Amino acid sequence: MTNLKTNIIGLSRDQIKSVLIDADLIKLNENFRVKQIWHWLYFHGVTNIDDMTSISIDLREDLKTVFTLKRPELDKEQCSTDGTIKWLIKLEDGNLVETVYIPEDSRGTLCVSSQVGCTLNCKFCHTGTQKLVKNLSTEEIVSQLMIARDQLKDWPANENRKISNIVFMGMGEPLYNYDAVKKSVEIFSDQEGIKLSTKRITLSTSGIVPQILEWGKEVDTVLAISLHATNDELRNEIVPINKKYPLKELIKACRDYPRSRNSRRITFEYVMLKGVNDSLEDAQALVDLIEGIPAKINLIPFNPWPDSPYECSSNNQIKKFGDFINDAGYSSPVRKTRGQDIMAACGQLKSDSIKIRKSISRLQV
Numbered sequence: 155m156t157n158l159k160t161n162i163i164g165l166s167r168d169q170i171k172s173v174l175i176d177a178d179l180i181k182l183n184e185n186f187r188v189k190q191i192w193h194w195l196y197f198h199g200v201t202n203i204d205d206m207t208s209i210s211i212d213l214r215e216d217l218k219t220v221f222t223l224k225r226p227e228l229d230k231e232q233c234s235t236d237g238t239i240k241w242l243i244k245l246e247d248g249n250l251v252e253t254v255y256i257p258e259d260s261r262g263t264l265c266v267s268s269q270v271g272c273t274l275n276c277k278f279c280h281t282g283t284q285k286l287v288k289n290l291s292t293e294e295i296v297s298q299l300m301i302a303r304d305q306l307k308d309w310p311a312n313e314n315r316k317i318s319n320i321v322f323m324g325m326g327e328p329l330y331n332y333d334a335v336k337k338s339v340e341i342f343s344d345q346e347g348i349k350l351s352t353k354r355i356t357l358s359t360s361g362i363v364p365q366i367l368e369w370g371k372e373v374d375t376v377l378a379i380s381l382h383a384t385n386d387e388l389r390n391e392i393v394p395i396n397k398k399y400p401l402k403e404l405i406k407a408c409r410d411y412p413r414s415r416n417s418r419r420i421t422f423e424y425v426m427l428k429g430v431n432d433s434l435e436d437a438q439a440l441v442d443l444i445e446g447i448p449a450k451i452n453l454i455p456f457n458p459w460p461d462s463p464y465e466c467s468s469n470n471q472i473k474k475f476g477d478f479i480n481d482a483g484y485s486s487p488v489r490k491t492r493g494q495d496i497m498a499a500c501g502q503l504k505s506d507s508i509k510i511r512k513s514i515s516r517l518q519v
């Protein structure tokens with residue numbers, strides 16, 4: 155029997171089973187035991203193996219010798235006047251990552267991070283000014299939800315839960331942490347645990363073309379594209395990864411996206427930057443660019459941060475832009491700015507962790 159305890163959060167069912175078998179803890183009904191543990195962990199959200207009361211006391215004692223259910227430490231909680239909550243989470247290795255809960259009348263959304271920092275330097279985004287520190291593990295991604303549910307007293311994962319949706323729109327480019335994000339989605343959507351429908355999980359990417367197609371084949375989530383410009387010259391400036399994967403390739407990937415259909419439209423995110431991308435000519439170019447793709451456009455009023463290079467478009471201009479797109483047949487809701495007073499709004503996340511491993515970023519750009 156190993157002396158090192160494994161954190162069970164983030165393990166797949168097969169991995170849990172392997173730990174149990176390797177430690178010689180179960181010989182019969184392995185799948186049933188794993189199902190029991192899974193249910194306690196992800197449906198009830200227990201933080202202590204003693205609370206898994208449908209499992210015999212002897213087996214619980216044995217489980218304690220191989221597993222922990224430890225969450226990372228909650229470093230700070232900030233509550234906005236509009237109900238948005240931002241948690242700064244201190245990971246086991248000391249790195250800091252942010253997670254944001256956005257309550258609305260019809261749903262509660264958790265915005266999770268996939269990396270500490272980011273390599274991509276999107277010019278409107280505060281996270282982009284923080285160099286990539288590391289990719290988060292599945293455990294570190296899933297733990298963001300566990301902590302959020304603990305804080306909101308949102309267990310068990312039943313119909314009335316506060317967190318009903320998850321968006322990968324926090325710190326980082328999720329498709330640059332493909333495997334861990336994919337495993338997290340599998341855990342979030344497992345119907346015997348957290349039980350979120352994949353219709354309620356959104357992966358947002360700045361446009362990593364090869365992985366978009368792979369993701370579409372392998373994982374069934376909503377896809378959001380951080381678009382923000384309709385020509386390469388401007389997009390190269392706002393979303394520099396466009397130099398590697400220009401608009402033509404990105405839009406082709408969206409047209410070819412295996413799961414694109416009217417019931418699962420692609421969301422194009424478009425940040426409204428005053429005098430930069432908000433004219434009616436830009437709106438026309440946007441409609442032309444995505445013609446034929448089952449899509450909706452999320453208009454995002456720009457959320458400033460210290461020394462940010464842009465201003466937000468006026469409400470009047472955002473309305474005109476949105477009306478134009480609506481008239482062209484695309485739904486174009488304006489995303490309400492939430493949590494701006496605690497720097498939790500879209501594009502404002504950043505932690506104080508600094509880059510320590512150069513090798514990761516070299517691999518990714």
Ligand code: SF4
Pocket residue numbers: 272273274275276279280281282283324325326327360380501
């Ligand atoms: S928008 Fe996303 S991909 Fe771009 S810098 Fe910010 S976190 Fe990175």
